[in-house]
Every structure is written in C-alpha cells, then in structure tokens.
Amino acid sequence: xxxxxxxxxxxxxxxxxxxxxxxxxxxxxxxxxxxxxxxxxxxxxxxxxxxxxxxxxxxxxxxxxxxxxxxxxxxxxxxxxxxxxxxxxxxxxxxxxxxxxxxxxxxxxxxxxxxxxxxxxxxxxxxxxxxxxxxxxxxxxxxxxxxxxxxxxxxxxxxxxxxxxxxxxxxxxxxxxxxxxxxxxxxxxxxxxxxxxxxxxxxxxxxxxxxxxxxxxxxxxxxxxxxxxxxxxxxxxxxxxxxxxxxxxxxxxxxxxxxxxxxxxxxxxxxxxxxxxxxxxxxxxxxxxxxxxxxxxxxxxxxxxxxxxxxxxxxxxxxxxxxxxxxxxxxx
Ligand SMILES: Nc1ncnc2c1ncn2[C@@H]1O[C@H](COP(=O)(O)OP(=O)(O)O)[C@@H](O)[C@H]1O
Ligand SMILES: [Mg+2]
Numbered sequence: 001x002x003x004x005x006x007x008x009x010x011x012x013x014x015x016x017x018x019x020x021x022x023x024x025x026x027x028x029x030x031x032x033x034x035x036x037x038x039x040x041x042x043x044x045x046x047x048x049x050x051x052x053x054x055x056x057x058x059x060x061x062x063x064x065x066x067x068x069x070x071x072x073x074x075x076x077x078x079x080x081x082x083x084x085x086x087x088x089x090x091x092x093x094x095x096x097x098x099x100x101x102x103x104x105x106x107x108x109x110x111x112x113x114x115x116x117x118x119x120x121x122x123x124x125x126x127x128x129x130x131x132x133x134x135x136x137x138x139x140x141x142x143x144x145x146x147x148x149x150x151x152x153x154x155x156x157x158x159x160x161x162x163x164x165x166x167x168x169x170x171x172x173x174x175x176x177x178x179x180x181x182x183x184x185x186x187x188x189x190x191x192x193x194x195x196x197x198x199x200x201x202x203x204x205x206x207x208x209x210x211x212x213x214x215x216x217x218x219x220x221x222x223x224x225x226x227x228x229x230x231x232x233x234x235x236x237x238x239x240x241x242x243x244x245x246x247x248x249x250x251x252x253x254x255x256x257x258x259x260x261x262x263x264x265x266x267x268x269x270x271x272x273x274x275x276x277x278x279x280x281x282x283x284x285x286x287x288x289x290x291x292x293x294x295x296x297x298x299x300x301x302x303x304x305x306x307x308x309x310x311x312x313x314x315x316x317x318x319x320x321x322x323x324x325x326x327x328x329x330x331x332x
Pocket of ligand 2: 054057059185
C-alpha cells in the first residue's frame with residue numbers, strides 16, 4: 001500500500017565528478033554524473049530507474065542513501081536534509097536506507113561467515129540485546145530469503161555460495177534492519193538468467209511485507225516493467241531524468257524519443273503492442289559521453305526528431321503531460 005507520506009525526496013540534485021581520463025591539455029575535467037534531478041518516493045512506492053550504463057543511476061542511488069554527498073541540491077528524509085541530521089537522527093536514517101549492490105561477489109565480506117555478515121547491522125545499531133535474539137533473527141531472515149536450512153547457510157563463507165545465493169544473503173542483510181527505503185542496484189544483472197525471476201519475486205514479496213519504498217535500478221526495461229508494474233518508471237539519460245511516470249503509461253505511451261528507443265529494443269510478447277510500437281532509429285549509435293555532452297538537450301545528437309535552433313540551445317525541463325507523467329522534450 002502506498003501512503004501519502006514522502007519518505008525520501010531529492011531536490012535539484014547534482015553530483016559532479018572528475019573524469020578519470022585526462023582531457024586535451026592533460027587536465028581532468030569535471031562533469032555532472034547526476035544533474036538537476038528531482039525525485040520523491042512515498043511509503044511503499046517503487047520507482048524503477050532505467051538508463052544505459054554510465055548514465056548516473058548508481059550515483060543517484062548512492063546519493064539518495066547518503067553514500068555520496070551531492071555537489072548541490074538536497075536529499076530530504078521525511079523532510080529533513082540528510083546532511084544536516086544530528087548524530088542520532090543520522091544513525092536512524094542510515095539504518096532505514098539500505099542498498100543492495102549489483103555485484104554479489106564484491107559486496108559481501110569474503111572472510112566473514114554469512115551469520116556475521118547478516119548480523120553486523122543489528123549489532124552495530126544495537127537492535128537486540130542478546131546473542132540468542134540475534135541468532136533467532138538471522139535464522140528468520142535466512143528462511144525468508146529462501147536459504148534453507150538456515151543453520152547450514154549461516155556457517156558458510158560467501159565463496160562457498162552461488163551468485164544467486166549470495167544475492168539472497170545481500171537481501172537478508174539489507175532487510176535485517178527493517179529499512180524504510182531500499183536501493184536495489186542492478187541486483188539481477190550478474191545472476192544467471194534462470195535464477196533472476198526468483199530473486200525479483202522474492203524482493204517483490206518482501207516489498208509487500210515490509211512496505212518499504214524501493215528505487216529499483218536497472219538498464220533492462222523488461223525487468224523494470226516487471227518489478228515496478230504497480231509503480232513508476234524514471235528514465236535517465238546522461239545524468240538527467242528525461243521522463244517519469246506510472247509504469248503503464250511509460251510502457252504504453254512512451255513520449256521521450258530516448259524512452260521510445262529503449263522500449264523499441266525490448267521484445268514484446270503482445271502483438272498489439274508490437275504493432276503500435278514503432279522502431280525508432282537513432283541518428284548516432286555512438287555511446288553518449290557524459291564528460292562532453294552536446295549543448296542543449298543532451299540527447300540532441302542522437303535524436304531523430306532534433307529541431308535545430310531549439311534542441312541545441314537549452315536543455316528542456318520536465319513538464320507535466322497528464323496524470324503523473326512528465327517528460328523533458330520540446331516535442332511536448
Ligand atoms: N567515483 C567516481 N569518480 C569519477 N567518476 C565516476 C565515479 N563514479 C562513477 N563515475 C562516472 O560517472 C558516470 C555515471 O556512473 P554510474 O552512476 O556508475 O552510472 P550507471 O550506474 O548508470 O552505470 C560514469 O561516467 C562513471 O564513469
Ligand atoms: Mg550502475
């Protein structure tokens with residue numbers, strides 16, 4: 001159930017990085033990995049963030065949970081700027097904002113047993129007073145994420161588990177503190193295709209149970225559509241959110257040429273949808289470069305609907321086009 005409370009809100013968020021490759025004069029250049037992003041998540045809401053590799057999804061996700069400090073703009077947790085919270089409130093925020101990373105091989109401490117990995121957060125935040133309670137909770141969590149029998153799995157090291165099992169451990173760790181907000185960052189990308197649906201369904205079940213809000217990051221529209229079927233999809237292009245709206249309306253009526261191009265690459269089982277969905281050809285197939293975007297709309301050098309004198313002048317802002325659907329494009 002989605003309530004009207006806003007758990008987390010990004011306001012005009014910009015994150016600037018130094019590019020690792022040196023520029024023409026041997027100097028590294030600054031660029032905006034995330035630029036002027038606004039996003040808010042209500043209790044129990046799922047927003048799926050979709051875009052090509054390198055467009056800033058992980059950076060936005062990490063900034064939302066306080067792992068990266070924005071260059072400008074604010075992240076508000078129940079209306080309060082997370083970078084201005086006092087010690088106690090900050091600890092509460094950290095407990096309530098969790099992330100599940102893409103790489104289940106790198107994200108779990110290699111020389112710690114599953115038991116210690118899952119219980120570390122509870123210990124740190126002193127959620128339980130005795131080892132007996134902690135053990136009970138670890139067993140409960142392992143059961144919930146489908147690692148049975150829990151007594152067997154809790155004594156394993158990450159290298160003794162498969163990718164899918166590790167991702168289940170990472171999920172158990174993330175939910176161990178009953179977080180209000182979870183960033184799931186490409187969590188099935190590195191998992192065997194045959195195991196993906198199981199992980200996605202587990203997470204959807206947990207979402208219902210915990211009523212947490214999710215930012216579900218993926219480069220795969222099909223996965224986004226499945227996970228955020230009852231939520232919203234946000235499309236990111238070179239650091240900007242270029243379209244955002246209810247999943248149904250984004251999938252059935254994509255407006256931004258970039259969204260259309262992403263969707264035309266997704267296989268559709270429904271012949272009606274397939275007919276209505278035109279293939280859209282990009283003017284350039286070069287991968288976009290975040291360090292040196294074209295002037296104006298960053299998609300203008302690839303866009304088949306490019307309007308000279310307009311799209312190359314000023315970046316379009318997100319405008320409401322009906323319902324809860326917004327798009328940043330001069331065509332609308
Ligand atoms: N810590 C960092 N320092 C400098 N550049 C970074 C850093 N992290 C990411 N980047 C760059 O910022 C851009 C966005 O990266 P990222 O958020 O990881 O994108 P995505 O998750 O969409 O693939 C990329 O060009 C990436 O190379
Ligand atoms: Mg990423």
